[in-house]
Amino acid sequence: MRLCRRLLILLLLLPGACARPQPPVLTFGDHVIAGAETWSGEVRISGVVTVKKTGLLTILPGTRVLFAKVDRDGDGIGDAELLVEGRLVARGRSEQPILFSSAEQEPAPADWKYLYLDFARPAEISHLISEYAYSGIQIHFSKAQLTDSEFRYNIDGVRFSTVNLELARNLIHHNRNGLRYEERRSTGRVHHNTIRDNDVGLFVVTRSSGRVLVEQNNIVNNREYQVKFGLQQRRNVAFPRNWWGTTDPRTIQRQFFDHRFDGTLGRAEAPQFLLAPVPGTP
Numbered sequence: 001m002r003l004c005r006r007l008l009i010l011l012l013l014l015p016g017a018c019a020r021p022q023p024p025v026l027t028f029g030d031h032v033i034a035g036a037e038t039w040s041g042e043v044r045i046s047g048v049v050t051v052k053k054t055g056l057l058t059i060l061p062g063t064r065v066l067f068a069k070v071d072r073d074g075d076g077i078g079d080a081e082l083l084v085e086g087r088l089v090a091r092g093r094s095e096q097p098i099l100f101s102s103a104e105q106e107p108a109p110a111d112w113k114y115l116y117l118d119f120a121r122p123a124e125i126s127h128l129i130s131e132y133a134y135s136g137i138q139i140h141f142s143k144a145q146l147t148d149s150e151f152r153y154n155i156d157g158v159r160f161s162t163v164n165l166e167l168a169r170n171l172i173h174h175n176r177n178g179l180r181y182e183e184r185r186s187t188g189r190v191h192h193n194t195i196r197d198n199d200v201g202l203f204v205v206t207r208s209s210g211r212v213l214v215e216q217n218n219i220v221n222n223r224e225y226q227v228k229f230g231l232q233q234r235r236n237v238a239f240p241r242n243w244w245g246t247t248d249p250r251t252i253q254r255q256f257f258d259h260r261f262d263g264t265l266g267r268a269e270a271p272q273f274l275l276a277p278v279p280g281t282p
Contacts, residue, residue, distance in 0.1 A: 033086070039063050044103060045080050045112075046070050051120075055086035061096035061127070066103035067112030077134050078102075081113035084120045092127030094148070102132035109155050109176070110134045117142045125149065135159045136175070146170065150282070156180045157198065164188055165212065171282040173197045178222065183208035190214040194281045196221045202239070204268075205230035210237050218277050220245035226255040227268045238269040243277045 023041035030047035033055040040060040046068040051057045059065070067080040082100075092098040102111035114135035117123055120142040128149040130136035136151035136158060143164040150171045151157035157175035158167065165188035172178040178198035179190070182205045190212060195201045201222035202214065219226050219242050226244060229237075244252045249270075253260065256268040 033057055039065070042066065044068065045082070047080060049082050051082075051084045051086045051088060053086050053121075057084065057086070057088050057090075059088075059090040059092075059098050061091070061093045061098065063092075064099045064101070066101055067133075068103045069111045077110045078112040082115050084115070084117045084123065087121040088117065088123045088125065090123075090125045090128055094127055097127045097129050097150075100128065100130040100133070100136075104132075107132040107153075109153055114138050114159075116140075117144060120144075130154065139163050139165060148282070151175065151178075156203075160186065162186055165190075168192050169280070169282055170194075176200070177203040179203070180205060181208065181212070182206050183210075183212055186212050188212045191216045192278060192281050194218045194220075198222045199224050200228045201226045203228050203230070204233050204237055206232040208233060208237050209235045214239045215241045216278050218243045218245075218281050220277075222255075225257045226252075228257040229262075229265045229268060231262075231265075234264070234266050236266040236269060238271055240271045241274060242270065243274040244270060247273075247275050249273070 026039060026043045028045050028047065028049050031049045033051045036056045038058045040063050043065045069078045070080050072079045090098050100115060104111050109132055111132045114133050115130060115137045117139045118141060123144040126147045126149060130151050131153045133154045135156040136154040139160040141162050145166045147168045152174050154175045156177045157172040157179060159180045161182040162184045163186045167190045170193045172193060172195045175198045178195040178201045180203040184207045195217060201219045246252060252270050252273060258268040259265050
């Protein structure tokens with residue numbers, strides 16, 4: 001009896017003896033979600049996964065979603081994507097973020113296309129890391145709350161148009177464009193984010209007038225411009241109460257590509273600029 005007990009104790013002390021079984025890797029090519037589906041563990045995608053209007057996709061903390069580089073149309077942009085027309089709940093935790101990334105051994109921007117919300121039901125996304133995509137996330141004609149996440153090494157970190165959006169406490173860095181948008185009747189607030197070390201911090205493409213309030217952010221060290229207006233952005237847009245990395249108003253203005261460079265464009269304005277970095281940002 002004693003020998004049996006000792007053997008049992010030794011077995012329990014072996015590495016992995018009490019480890020929880022890992023969920024199997026989910027693998028998808030083109031796939032449609034019309035009901036409720038939950039992802040955990042590792043998910044590999046080599047096509048287009050679509051959450052239909054009737055669908056609900058829940059992604060659990062710690063899930064790794066890896067996209068294969070599949071270029072079907074030969075444009076140099078990976079075509080694997082997650083398209084959400086229904087509902088998405090992706091709530092990671094600070095110690096267990098959800099990862100969206102390239103499946104390649106040597107990943108690069110645009111290895112996969114994007115996480116795309118299009119006419120979707122209200123989305124809840126937090127503690128997400130999205131990297132090596134054409135767009136870390138795109139949101140169009142949807143209502144979404146996007147918080148406490150990180151967007152890095154993409155062509156566009158975050159991109160939106162015609163939305164009701166809260167974008168808060170995110171770190172957006174080392175993308176070609178940190179935040180790219182066409183306001184087009186959007187409403188919402190972009191606050192307490194750090195947008196740094198991109199080629200362009202804010203790329204305001206067209207049809208924007210400040211209905212989406214961009215305030216209380218740290219927008220610093222973006223290599224080409226802190227703010228760039230697209231060639232059809234004719235209206236002035238104000239970005240109040242942000243930290244631009246300097247307290248010199250002339251230096252702030254020189255970091256904006258707007259009317260001062262092209263007389264057909266509107267003016268980017270920085271009223272009430274802050275004198276120190278915003279606390280409570282990532």
